[in-house]
Amino acid sequence: MGTEGLGAIERLTRELTRLPGIGPKSAERITHYLLAHRGQAETLAEALFAVKERVKPCRECFNLTEGELCHICSDPRRDRSQICVVELPRDLAALERAGNYRGVYHVLQGRIAPLENIGPENLTFGPLLERIRRGGVEEVIMATNPTLEGDGTALYLSNLLAGTGVRITRLARGLPSGSVLEFANAQMLADAIEGRRGF
Amino acid sequence: MAAEKALALVVRTVDWSETSRIATLWTRELGKVRVLAKGGRRLKSNFESALDLLTVCRIVLLRKSSGGLDLLTEAQVAQRFPQLRRDLPALYAGYYIAELLADSTEDYDPHPALFDEAVAALTALGTTGVSTPLRLARFELVWLRELGYQPELRQCVVCAAEVEEKDGLVFRADAGGIVCTTCQKKTRRGQDDFLSPKGLAALRELSENPEAWRRDLEDKVRVELRQVLNRYVTYLRGKPAKLLPYLRS
Numbered sequence: 001m002g003t004e005g006l007g008a009i010e011r012l013t014r015e016l017t018r019l020p021g022i023g024p025k026s027a028e029r030i031t032h033y034l035l036a037h038r039g040q041a042e043t044l045a046e047a048l049f050a051v052k053e054r055v056k057p058c059r060e061c062f063n064l065t066e067g068e069l070c071h072i073c074s075d076p077r078r079d080r081s082q083i084c085v086v087e088l089p090r091d092l093a094a095l096e097r098a099g100n101y102r103g104v105y106h107v108l109q110g111r112i113a114p115l116e117n118i119g120p121e122n123l124t125f126g127p128l129l130e131r132i133r134r135g136g137v138e139e140v141i142m143a144t145n146p147t148l149e150g151d152g153t154a155l156y157l158s159n160l161l162a163g164t165g166v167r168i169t170r171l172a173r174g175l176p177s178g179s180v181l182e183f184a185n186a187q188m189l190a191d192a193i194e195g196r197r198g199f
Numbered sequence: 200m201a202a203e204k205a206l207a208l209v210v211r212t213v214d215w216s217e218t219s220r221i222a223t224l225w226t227r228e229l230g231k232v233r234v235l236a237k238g239g240r241r242l243k244s245n246f247e248s249a250l251d252l253l254t255v256c257r258i259v260l261l262r263k264s265s266g267g268l269d270l271l272t273e274a275q276v277a278q279r280f281p282q283l284r285r286d287l288p289a290l291y292a293g294y295y296i297a298e299l300l301a302d303s304t305e306d307y308d309p310h311p312a313l314f315d316e317a318v319a320a321l322t323a324l325g326t327t328g329v330s331t332p333l334r335l336a337r338f339e340l341v342w343l344r345e346l347g348y349q350p351e352l353r354q355c356v357v358c359a360a361e362v363e364e365k366d367g368l369v370f371r372a373d374a375g376g377i378v379c380t381t382c383q384k385k386t387r388r389g390q391d392d393f394l395s396p397k398g399l400a401a402l403r404e405l406s407e408n409p410e411a412w413r414r415d416l417e418d419k420v421r422v423e424l425r426q427v428l429n430r431y432v433t434y435l436r437g438k439p440a441k442l443l444p445y446l447r448s
């Protein structure tokens with residue numbers, strides 16, 4: 001539903017309600033807080049606008065970046081023979097926090113979820129294959145979430161990569177089935193990367 | 200609010216916030232229920248990872264009297280289907296089962312026989328020697344029967360004459376069964392799919408014999424069955440299933 005025809009206060013409240021995890025009561029509280037703190041409202045508005053205007057997917061790996069290439073793809077010390085495939089930028093961030101991975105990434109921008117109308121064609125499999133075709137890639141590490149849909153996505157990708165000669169590995173199963181990377185702790189993820197095994 | 204226990208299959212989940220999730224559960228005892236699971240996304244929550252798609256779990260829920268979402272208070276994994284994670288067609292068949300369950304019944308309308316069939320199908324799919332298309336067809340036929348749409352495979356749906364397994368028959372989706380050759384000439388065509396003698400025999404077998412899916416069929420016959428079931432299920436739902444493009448025959 002559009003909110004253009006509403007008064008400014010009601011419009012903000014409605015927009016806030018559309019955010020994940022914010023109910024009508026919280027939305028109203030935030031609206032009144034911002035009305036009482038106009039300076040903060042302005043800073044927030046600028047930050048929102050900057051994110052919308054400047055942040056875009058890295059042209060190589062689809063991580064979020066303000067430039068053409070993200071900070072990982074533009075770092076000469078990263079090992080380009082290893083590509084770690086994740087669902088979302090927040091999963092990449094979680095693995096980076098673990099701190100022991102020196103390769104590069106590829107962000108699929110989601111997982112295959114036919115029940116939610118997300119098919120392989122909606123994800124970045126094509127550009128990933130393109131990266132592999134250009135050569136120099138020796139290992140693809142599947143780091144999709146260990147949920148049913150995440151595992152299904154990894155399975156689809158492993159079928160896609162069969163015959164490319166690239167070694168396919170999977171994060172070790174220290175992570176409980178059905179969980180999400182984002183909430184795993186750094187040590188657990190570091191161990192999962194260390195202990196990865198053939199797909 | 201009264202606490203109720205049930206055995207549930209997770210057929211849909213949506214993240215609601217950082218720490219809560221809304222899940223559609225298809226339970227044996229209560230039918231379809233929609234629950235709010237607080238803390239559902241945290242690794243160490245009391246739901247562990249029970250709310251992953253197509254997991255069977257033992258749940259306790261607090262039923263809301265005022266029509267809102269029920270509150271999930273406990274969920275423990277009872278059964279998973281790990282073989283679906285290694286077989287793409289079987290996984291997609293599993294998603295299709297979830298879709299049929301989620302979209303076709305009202306909340307709190309239990310069908311224990313259909314629940315048992317769904318779990319049996321999910322257990323068999325992706326295991327050695329099981330034909331995914333045939334196991335899925337058996338599930339669909341049970342689903343149809345349980346919802347009151349069992350296809351008529353013995354008599355012509357127009358003239359009610361007994362029909363032999365012979366050439367020239369069609370399955371008419373909008374009439375819910377087979378049409379004999381005589382009636383095909385006399386009536387306006389409906390949503391018809393050609394059905395060979397072998398195709399009809401296979402459909403009858405799968406419909407009547409719970410173990411018939413264990414046998415395999417010629418490719419041609421499997422394609423026929425897929426077409427008939429696709430059209431009939433699509434007609435009944437009023438729209439094609441999201442998983443249709445993913446199903447193989």
Ligand SMILES: [Zn+2]
Binds near residue numbers: 058059063070
């Ligand atoms: Zn990048």
Ligand SMILES: [Zn+2]
Binds near residue numbers: 380
């Ligand atoms: Zn007839």
